Amino acid sequence: xxxMSNKSSPKCPVASTMDIMNGRWTPLILRDLLIHxxxxxxxxxxxxxxxxxxxLSARLKTLEQHGIIMRHFYTQHPPRxxxxxxxxxxxxxxxxxxxxxxxxxxEL
Amino acid sequence: xxxMSNKSSPKCPVASTMDIMNGRWTPLILRDLLIHxxxxxxxxxxxxxxxxxxxLSARLKTLEQHGIIMRHFYTQHPPRxxxxxxxxxxxxxxxxxxxxxxxxxxEL
Numbered sequence: 001x002x003x004m005s006n007k008s009s010p011k012c013p014v015a016s017t018m019d020i021m022n023g024r025w026t027p028l029i030l031r032d033l034l035i036h037x038x039x040x041x042x043x044x045x046x047x048x049x050x051x052x053x054x055x056l057s058a059r060l061k062t063l064e065q066h067g068i069i070m071r072h073f074y075t076q077h078p079p080r081x082x083x084x085x086x087x088x089x090x091x092x093x094x095x096x097x098x099x100x101x102x103x104x105x106x107e108l
Numbered sequence: 109x110x111x112m113s114n115k116s117s118p119k120c121p122v123a124s125t126m127d128i129m130n131g132r133w134t135p136l137i138l139r140d141l142l143i144h145x146x147x148x149x150x151x152x153x154x155x156x157x158x159x160x161x162x163x164l165s166a167r168l169k170t171l172e173q174h175g176i177i178m179r180h181f182y183t184q185h186p187p188r189x190x191x192x193x194x195x196x197x198x199x200x201x202x203x204x205x206x207x208x209x210x211x212x213x214x215e216l
Contacts, residue, residue, distance in 0.1 A: 091210060094210075
């Protein structure tokens with residue numbers, strides 16, 4: 001842990017990561033993509049109880065802007081998109097997996 | 109990732125962990141404790157730019173209620189406390205470390 005900064009400046013890598021992972025929904029969106037590979041908007045709606053379309057749309061947009069997910073059009077007429085993880089997004093897997101292990105050990 | 113649930117029910121271990129880690133400050137409080145071992149209230153105030161005493165107090169109280177940190181009185185007259193991680197709290201280390209590694213790789 002020596003390489004960690006003890007200031008919450010923009011340079012702290014834990015803070016940088018948390019700025020992306022922040023909120024309850026983002027880790028669950030990432031979890032679904034890590035499990036299933038590709039997800040349509042409706043798939044997330046079905047999986048994430050109580051998320052509103054506006055919240056889901058905002059989270060997906062933010063993840064896309066950060067290069068963590070991308071849209072893949074699986075039909076062009078009519079245009080139908082699904083979301084997939086980029087390489088950068090896949091690399092968040094160890095964080096989600098560490099959360100899952102901790103949750104299993106202590107919170108269930 | 110097969111053991112993950114795809115429902116955000118209270119039973120999902122990722123959601124359970126996120127309910128505790130939620131917000132920008134909690135991972136940074138944990139980071140400081142993992143680096144330094146013990147921290148006084150003022151140490152957190154100095155380290156976490158822009159956190160208000162009320163926010164810090166609320167985060168510490170929540171972490172204490174979840175059994176992740178505990179107060180240790182290092183003097184009794186006057187009573188002076190510092191915060192330390194419990195065993196349960198120490199076990200959040202791999203999550204914070206995974207966040208740190210990802211932040212170093214992608215966000216700095």
